[in-house]
Amino acid sequence: MRQELAVDAHGLVKLFGGRRVVDGVDISVPKGAIYGVLGPNGAGKTTTLRMLLGIIEPDAGERTLLGHNRPREVSDRVGYLPEERGLYPAMRAKDAIAFMGALRGLDLKTGRKRAVTLLEAAGLGHAVDTRIRKLSKGMAQLVQLLGSVVHQPDLLVLDEPFSGLDPVNQERLEALILAERDRGATVLFSTHVMAHAERLCDRLAIIAGGKRRFEGTVGEARAMLPMRALYTPTRDESGVAAHLPQDAEHVGDGWRFTVPDDGVERVLSTLIAAGHGISGLSIERPSLHDVFVKVVGRAALEDMK
């Protein structure tokens, strides 16, 4: 059975000054999932999100948002936190949230009520009537985020939501994203910080140089790179390297090498047979960070070619 999609885009292309900023990107976000769009600065993440939302039109490609091929028609069911944060400095926090809800069709009275509840839940109950200009940057950013969820959207799109937030507020934001998913919303966010994506995403896409370089789950991303083993002999003797795979490198007291396709047992048997003891052995799974660096680096090389 085909999975229901909140966002479905194929072959999105956007040209700026003759340059393909987005070059044939496909994105399929299942309903109810948390989906990350990862990529380095200038990869085309923001442009892709803007095209998905219908803020700008693609030069080529197709997309549907919540089943509609005209994204603007469902804008009331979408929440969006743009990369460039902006609030009216003279507005009170609850009014700013209610105003953003009103833009998406929520009446102001309900918006204000919900704003108070949301602010209290986010630990900002004391700032309900505080003007935006008097809030810290992180608090204002949270207020804007609350403004993008106040109308309880079916799809929440966040562009670099973690940038500029301190660790405490980053944790609050992660909790809010999970709460939105639990409410039933689909969350699509872009980031270049892998730790958040690793913790939150059900699926992700890596974009570099305007092209999608990977799409899948975090586990599938990690599986792109082989596991690594860190072996520490009982004694630091010469001749250990001769029994290790060719890519082994000396790291501190031990040796790091790629786990062969048939596993690490054969290497260990050889080492023991040669009289090298095992003081320590750990198998390291590649992190999303490793995958990202590898994929982006490879993309940069391709682009250079």
Place this chain on the structure above:
Amino acid sequence: MSRFRILLRQIWTIARRDFVATVFTPTFLIFLLAPVVMGSFGAIGGLGASAASKGADAKTRIVAIVDPARTADIAAFDLRLRRLYRQPEEAPPLLQTLAPAADPAAQARAQFDDKRIDVVAVLYGPLATPHVLYTPTSSRSGNYLALLAEEALRADRSGIAPLSTVTRTVVSRTAPSLRGANASGFFAVFALFFLTLLLAGQVVSAVAEERGNKVIEVLAAAVPLESVFFGKLLGTFGVAVLFLAFWGTLISQASVLMPPSFAAGLAGLTPALGLPVFTLLFFAYFTMAYMLLGAVFLGVGAQAASVREIQLLSLPITLIQVAMFGLGAVALSRPDSWISTFAAIFPLSSPYYMAGRAAQSGSLGIHLLALAWQALWVAIFIAVGVRAFRRGVLQSGSGTFRWKRRRASSDKLVDTGVS
């Protein structure tokens, strides 16, 4: 909910925010009272100039060198003639009479060298054949002295007492006078120019505000830019209407507090179509002028990347506005010339000229036609403005002018029909 209703709701949300954000601030009071401040500066300047002028007038004289036996007659006629002047500053300088010396001609010339007073005209010689000397700018004073001599001689024949007994009755006009209509025409053009100059600029402030706090990105993401554009235009228009209502009410009631002579003067400014119809037409033309200029300001303002650029770009628009005011005023003074036809047709000058025409001309049909014509141009300006606004707002990045960036780019932000 239909798309139209959604569009209206979005426009209303943005318009209400802009209206509230402008009106419910202490600075709005300053803005509301701006005409008072401007008027006060004008009054202070005027008072200063007037005081300086009065100081000089007090020492200015006309001199009649006449036989001492005629001094009383001359003084009496001077008093009688001066009653014709409503304001003292309109009358000739004060009269001084002197008895003739041995050489009256030399005595007359010597008066102009007096360092204690400024003598501008001197009469000497027999009243039947007097000589009048006057400075190049004082021919009227010279004529006045000649008239005094003439009157004195006529009194010799018919006596000093008035020959006729006049019955005076004050009559109010039933139809507006040509002079009043012309004056109210110019007043209408000036008022429209002043109001649009003061109020349409508010639209630029609205764009500058969005630019400064980057809210435009939030708005653009949530609602179509058409709604943002209309919302901003209507929000600031609401502020303008409030401003207009405040001052309109104040001015309409001010005649109660004014001196009767001034109130009577104001009553003379009756527009040809009558005050109620004229008020409606003036508001309609104000709406058209505001929408035309507001659309230009918004469209152009969106092309700038910073507040400074917005100010730079709005300067030429203001200059065009001044030119349109000038065109409207000149056209009013030449009602049947090609200039007036041009001023009526050219979209930017049409509201100014037609507002003045509403005060001058009694025909209503031409105004309905003009309003329809202007409404068409408002639609065109708004359509182009929205397009410019959309293209300007949705690009971010370097501080160079948007149009320069766009020229170097083949970016197409308009609907490509892909969806």
